Amino acid sequence: xxxxxxxxxxxxxxxxxxxxxxxxxxxxxxxxxxxxxxxxxxxxxxxxxxxxxxxxxxxxxxxxxxxxxxxxxxxxxxxxxxxxxxxxxxxxxxxxxxxxxxxxxxxxxxxxxxxxxxxxxxxxxxxxxxxxxxxxxxxxxxxxxxxxxxxxxxxxxxxxxxxxxxxxxxxxxxxxxxxxxxxxxxxxxxxxxxxxxxxxxxxxxxxxxxxxxxxxxxxxxxxxxxxxxxxxxxxxxxxxxxxxxxxxxxxxxxxxxxxxxxxxxxxxxxxxxxxxxxxxxxxxxxxxxxxxxx
Amino acid sequence: xxxxxxxxxxxxxxxxxxxxxxxxxxxxxxxxxxxxxxxxxxxxxxxxxxxxxxxxxxxxxxxxxxxxxxxxxxxxxxxxxxxxxxxxxxxxxxxxxxxxxxxxxxxxxxxxxxxxxxxxxxxxxxxxxxxxxxxxxxxxxxxxxxxxxxxxxxxxxxxxxxxxxxxxxxxxxxxxxxxxxxxxxxxxxxxxxxxxxxxxxxxxxxxxxxxxxxxxxxxxxxxxxxxxxx
Numbered sequence: 279x280x281x282x283x284x285x286x287x288x289x290x291x292x293x294x295x296x297x298x299x300x301x302x303x304x305x306x307x308x309x310x311x312x313x314x315x316x317x318x319x320x321x322x323x324x325x326x327x328x329x330x331x332x333x334x335x336x337x338x339x340x341x342x343x344x345x346x347x348x349x350x351x352x353x354x355x356x357x358x359x360x361x362x363x364x365x366x367x368x369x370x371x372x373x374x375x376x377x378x379x380x381x382x383x384x385x386x387x388x389x390x391x392x393x394x395x396x397x398x399x400x401x402x403x404x405x406x407x408x409x410x411x412x413x414x415x416x417x418x419x420x421x422x423x424x425x426x427x428x429x430x431x432x433x434x435x436x437x438x439x440x441x442x443x444x445x446x447x448x449x450x451x452x453x454x455x456x457x458x459x460x461x462x463x464x465x466x467x468x469x470x471x472x473x474x475x476x477x478x479x480x481x482x483x484x485x486x487x488x489x490x491x492x493x494x495x496x497x498x499x500x501x502x503x504x505x506x507x508x509x510x511x512x513x514x515x516x517x518x519x520x521x522x523x524x525x526x527x528x529x530x531x532x533x534x535x536x537x538x539x540x541x542x543x544x545x546x547x548x549x550x551x552x553x554x555x556x557x558x559x560x561x562x563x564x565x566x567x568x569x570x571x572x
Numbered sequence: 573x574x575x576x577x578x579x580x581x582x583x584x585x586x587x588x589x590x591x592x593x594x595x596x597x598x599x600x601x602x603x604x605x606x607x608x609x610x611x612x613x614x615x616x617x618x619x620x621x622x623x624x625x626x627x628x629x630x631x632x633x634x635x636x637x638x639x640x641x642x643x644x645x646x647x648x649x650x651x652x653x654x655x656x657x658x659x660x661x662x663x664x665x666x667x668x669x670x671x672x673x674x675x676x677x678x679x680x681x682x683x684x685x686x687x688x689x690x691x692x693x694x695x696x697x698x699x700x701x702x703x704x705x706x707x708x709x710x711x712x713x714x715x716x717x718x719x720x721x722x723x724x725x726x727x728x729x730x731x732x733x734x735x736x737x738x739x740x741x742x743x744x745x746x747x748x749x750x751x752x753x754x755x756x757x758x759x760x761x762x763x764x765x766x767x768x769x770x771x772x773x774x775x776x777x778x779x780x781x782x783x784x785x786x787x788x789x790x791x792x793x794x795x796x797x798x799x800x801x802x
Contacts, residue, residue, distance in 0.1 A: 289766075435726035442725065458616055465613055468725055498728075516728060519758060523727040526761035527611065533602055534616050549766035 283324045286550035294542035302326040304358035308368040313401035320375040329367035332451050334537035362453050369405045370448045376402035419444045427492045437494035438475040445471025466531040469524040477559050525552045577627035596628045610722040687716045711740035715747050
């Protein structure tokens with residue numbers, strides 16, 4: 279479900295890219311240290327983005343160190359460390375991964391899901407204990423997501439709602455003191471969630487039609503089994519509107535956040551990375567979960 | 573305690589009148605209430621706008637470009653005041669416009685008025701409850717339903733409902749205005765300067781330099797010279 283948040287690399291300054299990678303490595307190491315090495319396999323850019331975003335509000339200088347790590351044993355890399363926002367992003371990654379894997383096991387009887395969720399259950403318990411209410415709310419939203427999918431919800435907006443709300447929960451970090459800012463972060467998260475959900479549904483269209491699984495685009499636009507490319511062309515404009523409008527709402531929220539640092543990388547992702555990714559996926563130029571090396 | 577007006581406007585202390593003005597204009601564009609219509613963060617944007625206006629008015633009166641300012645005497649000050657207050661005046665006229673629009677719809681039912689009030693106060697569940705109860709599904713109903721959806725973040729349904737209101741009553745200014753605003757948000761984001769900036773333009777510059785260099789080489793081969801220094 280994840281992995282759509284990405285910087286627009288050609289536009290990015292090397293310095294900002296290093297910083298982004300620093301946060302990514304920071305979240306990764308934070309997970310390794312607190313939840314065991316296996317947990318590190320699950321990280322993607324989305325949560326690194328969250329760490330960069332949350333940390334942008336605080337005025338403290340990021341504490342960077344040049345270190346080696348298992349994933350990149352040869353070259354040393356800059357790692358941002360000892361930061362509650364980075365730890366928070368790591369915790370949220372654990373919670374989301376656990377639910378995601380468990381979902382895979384219960385829905386698709388996917389063995390990776392079974393082993394994965396078993397491997398993550400210890401880490402999950404630890405993280406869940408720290409954010410009791412939040413994990414409960416995320417769990418119930420996931421239940422709702424499940425229910426809507428089982429009922430074959432005919433509306434894309436409605437089907438996207440629980441996932442968007444999950445992202446709202448994830449982005450509303452309790453360590454952010456100002457209530458206004460939490461509200462801004464919540465709206466930003468909601469809209470990113472919405473964007474991810476719709477993009478994912480578009481990306482999975484062919485696969486879901488083949489396997490006859492639920493896909494909100496199929497139900498909303500009543501795909502009748504005709505030519506898929508024709509169907510895609512017909513609905514593209516409408517989906518593009520929803521996707522772009524969600525992003526424009528993200529951008530508006532970001533403008534109100536009042537970031538004091540990391541703005542180079544955040545501007546890049548929010549003003550450019552998102553829309554470049556949207557176009558790539560809409561045009562079908564992006565294979566799913568195509569992982570770029572970090 | 574008032575915030576540092578230079579920081580609010582994002583300029584250096586002692587910035588010139590023009591710099592302040594430029595930055596002010598950018599910020600007004602960014603936080604303009606039109607952009608935050610139907611957005612749950614509208615109140616925060618309003619507050620930000622107020623801060624920006626205060627800072628601008630303060631700097632126009634007290635610092636930045638004080639030279640030009642005094643030398644151009646009184647007349648300038650009044651024109652300046654009107655400029656400083658330009659956004660505010662606009663805002664007020666907008667509000668009164670809003671009010672007029674409301675009076676225009678004096679024939680709208682009590683329930684519709686309630687829906688509007690609930691949307692404005694962000695009480696979407698209540699607005700939806702009333703809408704569900706209403707029997708007459710006229711253009712205004714679709715318009716209000718569209719607003720509720722947009723506010724919730726259900727953009728696809730919001731757009732289709734407002735589109736429907738416009739189709740049912742194409743002469744209505746308010747509906748058309750709402751539809752235009754949605755399209756503007758869409759294009760505004762897609763065509764933002766960052767996305768269309770930097771490397772695409774730099775690329776062109778490189779191409780121009782490359783082409784010149786190439787032309788120069790060709791000329792030199794033939795015994796001539798296009799650019800003398802290389």
